[in-house]
Amino acid sequence: MLIDQYDEETVLQQIPEEDTKVEDVLNKFKYQNKAVDTIVVLQEKGKVIAGFIDGQSYMRKLSSTPQKKDPDVSKPGLNTWTCGICGTKFQAQIPYEDHNGNAICEDCWNNLVEGMK
DSSP states (O other): OOBOOOSHHHHHHTSOSSOEEHHHHHTTBSSHHHHHHHHHHHHHTTSEEEEEETTEEEEEEOOSSOOOSSBOTTSTTOEEEEOTTTOOEEEESSOEEOTTSOEEOHHHHHHHHHHHO
16 A cells, blocks of 8 residues: 655655665655655755665665764764865765765765766
C-alpha cells in the first residue's frame, strides 16, 4: 500500500541515513510530486542531502548527531572542513565526499558530477 501522507515527519521517516536512490523513496508514495515538494522543504531545512552519482539521483537523511570535526561555535550544527581536492576550507554539517571518502567542497563536487556525465 502506498503512503498517502506528505508531512515532513512522514516523508523523513522513509529516507534512510545511507545513500539511497531518490526513485526508491518516491516509489513509496501515492502522489510522488507531493513527496518531492516535502523533500525540497526538508533539504532547505538541512535535514536531507541529495546529489548525483553516475547519472542517478541519490539522497540520504542527515544524522541527528552530526560528526564533529573542527566545530565552529559561531554557526551551530556546521563544522569546518578542508576540501580534499582544492584545499579550500568550507562549512557543512556533512560534506560531499570524493571516491576515497575525503570531504570535498560543493564546487569540486559539481566538477566531479559534471565529469561523470
